[in-house]
Amino acid sequence: MAKTYAIGDIHGGLKALKQLIERLGLKSDDRLIFLGDYVDGWSESRQVIEYLMELGKTYSCIFIKGNHDAWCEEWLKGQGPNVEWLLHGGQASVASYAGISDEAAAEHLSFFERMPLYYEEDSRLFVHAGFSSMHGPAREHHPSNFFWDRTLWEMAMSVDNRIPKDSFFYPKRLLRYREIFIGHTPTTNYNIEVPMQKCNVWNVDTGAAFLGRITALDIDSKKFHQSEVVQLLYPGEIGRN
Template identity: 55%
Template sequence: MKTFAIGDIHGGLKALIQLLNKLEVKDEDTLIFVGDYVDGWSESAQVIQFLIELSEKINCVFIKGNHDVWCENWLKNDEVNPTWYMHGGKETIDSYEGFSEDKKKKHLAFFENMPLYFIDNENRLFVHAGFTSMHGVKKEVFKASLYFDRTLFEMALTMDKRIEKDSELYPKRLKHYNEIYIGHTPTINFNVDIPMQAVNIWNIDTGAAFTGKLSAINIITKEFFQSDDLPSLYPNEKGRNKG
């Protein structure tokens, strides 16, 4: 049995299908998605429909991201967050053209059932963005931190590698889990187009919303797989690219 963690999809159904074909997923495998299924490329509604059907065939865990929260609110009460609309929300709304109200209700239920984090039997944490509580995700007071916080990864990137885990200087946030898998902060922000490791954190958002690729990582072997870059799969679209 294999377990793969998969990064932010952002409406890129073509990339998702291409990536899953590379993984050669079997029925006994597990897929853990770290959130942001929508907003960016033109197939957000189609991604959600595909994931719902995929979960009927294979064990999947779907973590909720910040873009998923925005989309959920829109499906629930037609609330259009202005920030969301400018950062992929318009494309997501457009992708729902032709979807019946019944399907939209099923998609809403899909979003509503998503956890904000997942901890497996080996004490590996999967969360969209990060957390701020030194006591771990279960003690996080500001739940939005779980899908918005970037300080966890930023802290890990700047850590002195000579500090041992049993040192008083070692960040308490990092001591709670054997490994932490996140998305939300594109690695291409650091001029890296593959998953990044910082201390015990693996960032698997490789910029699929922008000019990057969709990535998956085998959480045991750390072998990673990638789609083609998203602009090449959607040559007539801008996604969330600037300019």
């Protein structure tokens, strides 16, 4: 049976990404849904994008846009660089793009521009960060919330499990989907190194930009695979630490 994996934040860690993909032992009909933040942190952001573009030629892949990807896209368009971006891993991405040809840079920009902000299927939502409208992503007034919002995750974490889903007090956003898969907020912030589930929200960002790993979660079985700690694969680098 074909498997679908939700893959968390990567942040320029190509060595860890390749390791993870190898550990999945993918079959030709398996599918990969990447939850964003491919760049910024470790030294191989450009190489990660090149690898993903090639991976998409072999397997069915969906590449959702993260906030760091949006920053990098703006820079590739000639807007910036954004000072905040440079302070949060963007400098490593800029360095990785040194010497790239105009033609290749245009291909990368096109790749970023094609990234969806979210993906829906079978009452499941895949999004980098979240959404704020109680009516769902289609009614979102601020598209940047898809890759910046943390309130969805914070809300899921704070819900008292004694509140029934048919209560007026149960968060309406969480009722819109059977399951929601996100990245953006590292589970390592809570001293947890594996995917976290709160209510019907699965957080698959296991801190690859810092002292964690890249994770792939089987969306049906909930079994997961991980790379080694990314920092161990890049000795002498600090990532976003």
